[in-house]
Amino acid sequence: MILDEAWSLSPSVALRPEPFGALAYHFGNRRLTFLKRPEMAAVVRCLAEHPDVRTALVAAGVPESQHAAYADALAGLARTDMIRPRGSTRPEGMPRPDDAGAAR
Amino acid sequence: MTMTAERAAGRNRTGSLVEQFELGLAAPICLTWELTYACNLECAHCLSSSGRRDPRELTTEQCESVIDELQRMQVFYVNIGGGEPTIRADFWHLLEYAVAHQVGVKFSTNGVRLSPERARFLASPACGGYVDVQVSLDGATAEVNDHVRGPGSFDTALTALGNLAEAGFTDAKISVVCTRQNIGQLDEFAALADRFGATLRLTRLRPSGRGADVWDELHPLPEQQRVLYDWLMAHGEKVLTGDSFFHLAAFGEPLPGLNLCGAGRVVCLIDPVGDVYACPFAIHDSFLAGNLLTDGGFAQVWRTSELFTELRSPQTGGACTRCGFFDSCRGGCMAAKFFTGLPLDGPDPECVRGFGETALTGTRVIPTASQDHSKPKATRNQPVMLQLLDGPPTAPPVSACAESPLAGFRP
Numbered sequence: 001m002i003l004d005e006a007w008s009l010s011p012s013v014a015l016r017p018e019p020f021g022a023l024a025y026h027f028g029n030r031r032l033t034f035l036k037r038p039e040m041a042a043v044v045r046c047l048a049e050h051p052d053v054r055t056a057l058v059a060a061g062v063p064e065s066q067h068a069a070y071a072d073a074l075a076g077l078a079r080t081d082m083i084r085p086r087g088s089t090r091p092e093g094m095p096r097p098d099d100a101g102a103a104r
Numbered sequence: 105m106t107m108t109a110e111r112a113a114g115r116n117r118t119g120s121l122v123e124q125f126e127l128g129l130a131a132p133i134c135l136t137w138e139l140t141y142a143c144n145l146e147c148a149h150c151l152s153s154s155g156r157r158d159p160r161e162l163t164t165e166q167c168e169s170v171i172d173e174l175q176r177m178q179v180f181y182v183n184i185g186g187g188e189p190t191i192r193a194d195f196w197h198l199l200e201y202a203v204a205h206q207v208g209v210k211f212s213t214n215g216v217r218l219s220p221e222r223a224r225f226l227a228s229p230a231c232g233g234y235v236d237v238q239v240s241l242d243g244a245t246a247e248v249n250d251h252v253r254g255p256g257s258f259d260t261a262l263t264a265l266g267n268l269a270e271a272g273f274t275d276a277k278i279s280v281v282c283t284r285q286n287i288g289q290l291d292e293f294a295a296l297a298d299r300f301g302a303t304l305r306l307t308r309l310r311p312s313g314r315g316a317d318v319w320d321e322l323h324p325l326p327e328q329q330r331v332l333y334d335w336l337m338a339h340g341e342k343v344l345t346g347d348s349f350f351h352l353a354a355f356g357e358p359l360p361g362l363n364l365c366g367a368g369r370v371v372c373l374i375d376p377v378g379d380v381y382a383c384p385f386a387i388h389d390s391f392l393a394g395n396l397l398t399d400g401g402f403a404q405v406w407r408t409s410e411l412f413t414e415l416r417s418p419q420t421g422g423a424c425t426r427c428g429f430f431d432s433c434r435g436g437c438m439a440a441k442f443f444t445g446l447p448l449d450g451p452d453p454e455c456v457r458g459f460g461e462t463a464l465t466g467t468r469v470i471p472t473a474s475q476d477h478s479k480p481k482a483t484r485n486q487p488v489m490l491q492l493l494d495g496p497p498t499a500p501p502v503s504a505c506a507e508s509p510l511a512g513f514r515p
Contacts, residue, residue, distance in 0.1 A: 031182070036124075
């Protein structure tokens with residue numbers, strides 16, 4: 001369960017604050033992702049500072065009733081390497097094989 | 105507090121992404137930068153009426169400052185075009201400069217300078233896989249392509265694609281403007297892309313620049329729009345579109361990507377002299393937001409220009425908002441309407457419900473161009489858009505001196 005794991009923003013990703021939340025750009029696979037809520041942007045930004053995802057959600061002020069939904073959304077971000085488990089050894093900035101057409 | 109910040113503070117943060125985009129972003133997502141108006145070709149439909157270099161063109165130092173500013177604004181990549189950008193002597197330097205400053209580059213080219221050596225450079229670690237190349241091709245055969253792009257341009261493009269593939273540059277893009285003559289070649293384009301390990305990119309013909317002169321002749325017919333839509337629905341996942349076909353969304357399911365006009369909201373254009381326009385297809389005084397040299401830099405223009413503020417305010421009136429399909433096509437393309445002389449709050453000239461055709465038959469005034477960098481005299485590269493007649497003429501042309509009252513009358 002992702003909620004009990006330690007995660008962080010991928011080192012290849014930059015976050016750009018936007019009125020709706022943030023825009024996340026992965027310099028390796030060139031994927032652009034929209035974090036559609038300010039809370040989501042806050043969570044992603046502070047992941048690395050907390051022992052696990054659940055603590056980060058609490059710190060960002062996400063009510064517990066929404067933790068499962070946020071966990072799903074974070075799993076989606078993990079699939080495109082926007083966030084990764086801490087201690088992950090995947091080399092930085094390596095394009096992944098499923099990235100064709102990422103930047104439309 | 106700036107206008108944008110005020111609106112951001114006051115705006116509803118829970119709206120859909122499309123609604124959020126319509127209100128504008130802190131920086132563009134899709135920024136096009138035309139580096140030069142100079143071009144070796146004279147394509148009949150050139151959206152920027154390119155040909156001659158503008159003497160006021162930004163210098164290398166000025167271009168570097170623009171890149172620095174884009175880095176500060178976190179504009180993660182820029183689409184570079186022209187003119188033909190690669191014929192600027194400092195093009196390769198600027199490319200490296202941008203990549204080194206975390207501004208990725210996608211550049212559009214007709215391939216003229218993509219020699220084996222340049223192709224190897226693009227595939228090398230110097231570019232860090234952070235450069236995309238789009239080679240323009242508007243026909244899957246020389247006959248169709250050269251008709252609008254000029255003699256020899258098909259061979260130039262294919263040589264460039266071959267050089268890129270040979271050098272190990274993966275996933276180049278073949279960029280196609282869809283016209284009446286090439287809609288029937290979509291499968292052939294896909295085959296060409298496969299042959300070069302490239303990705304196909306299809307975009308919409310706009311009546312912008314010299315495109316205004318040939319739009320009537322080249323824009324896809326209504327039944328071809330349907331063919332295009334069906335083809336995109338079937339192959340959409342493998343094909344890039346620059347989100348330019350959102351006006352087709354009213355056929356049914358929306359196409360993948362953003363289905364809205366991004367002009368001044370998520371999209372804009374910097375031209376070779378530093379003028380900032382709402383969109384690459386709207387190089388006209390009516391869509392000029394400011395100049396980055398004289399108006400305090402790009403960020404200032406993006407955030408505070410009156411034009412962009414207006415484009416980011418909600419559209420309330422207009423015939424289209426009452427149409428049942430408005431939520432699908434959002435009224436279509438602003439530039440397509442403007443350059444065909446249609447009202448901006450009315451239907452797109454290629455509205456798939458047919459409202460555009462009706463509007464085109466009404467009274468309209470096609471706006472005059474506010475800039476033209478076309479070459480004053482045709483060169484050997486100019487396309488000659490003549491077509492052979494189907495058969496021999498049935499009668500000699502009527503002379504101005506013909507005296508018969510029935511001259512030219514053939515019952």
